[in-house]
Amino acid sequence: MIADVLHFSFTVSDLDRSVAWYTDVLGLELVHRQRQENAYTEKLVGIDGAVLEVAQLKIPGLAPACSTHMLELIEYVGARGACPSSLPTNQVGVAHLALLVTDIHERYARMLAQGTRFRNPPVEITEGANAGGWACYLHDPDGCTIELLQPSGARLAALGLE
Known part of the structure; x- marks a missing residue:
């Protein structure tokens, strides 16, 4: 049984810039930031050398049902991926x-x-x-x-x- 949606996530190129945009421009609220540099994370994401900087955000005044946040922004500071020039919504896999x-x-x-x-x-x-x-x-x-x-x-x- 699927009980609820826990959160949604975007991988970003610069976490500080993205947190500023999502809070100052879009109006979300920063809940928590953390660095994930451990064997568990590397195994979970399936990428050798993965080190993640993570920011968790929510809609102000709205408590997510099963989590502290509704959106995660993740910057891979170890095992950084490529930045595509565009992410058109008709591209398979783009959310x-x-x-x-x-x-x-x-x-x-x-x-x-x-x-x-x-x-x-x-x-x-x-x-x-x-x-x-x-x-x-x-x-x-x-x-x-x-x-x-x-x-x-x-x-x-x-x-x-x-």
Whole structure:
């Protein structure tokens, strides 16, 4: 039985830069940082010489159900991997993190002014389960894709968020 989602993770090239972006620009809260330099980690990730710097983040005011955090950012400082020039979402194996927001247009304008690279401005969702909402894709400093999704007013009200 799968009981819940524990966390999601992105591998980043510069943990300090990424933590600053995810906290200062995106608005997440840093919960914990640690260095993982041990045989257990090397065995777990299956990479000889792996040494990880890890930052754990959460949404402020929202306690994850089964963990202290919802997102891990990991920098491989030992056994560093290559930085691809782009991570298009149609590339097999590329993931994205979708965040539910209640202020997509204001958030878009603020983040754009802070230099965030957006793939698109908020787009009205005209069909499907999220019809009446708005969504946009953006990139973190390493090109990882994040989706912001604002449900319709009725859906926000049903969720108790409006």
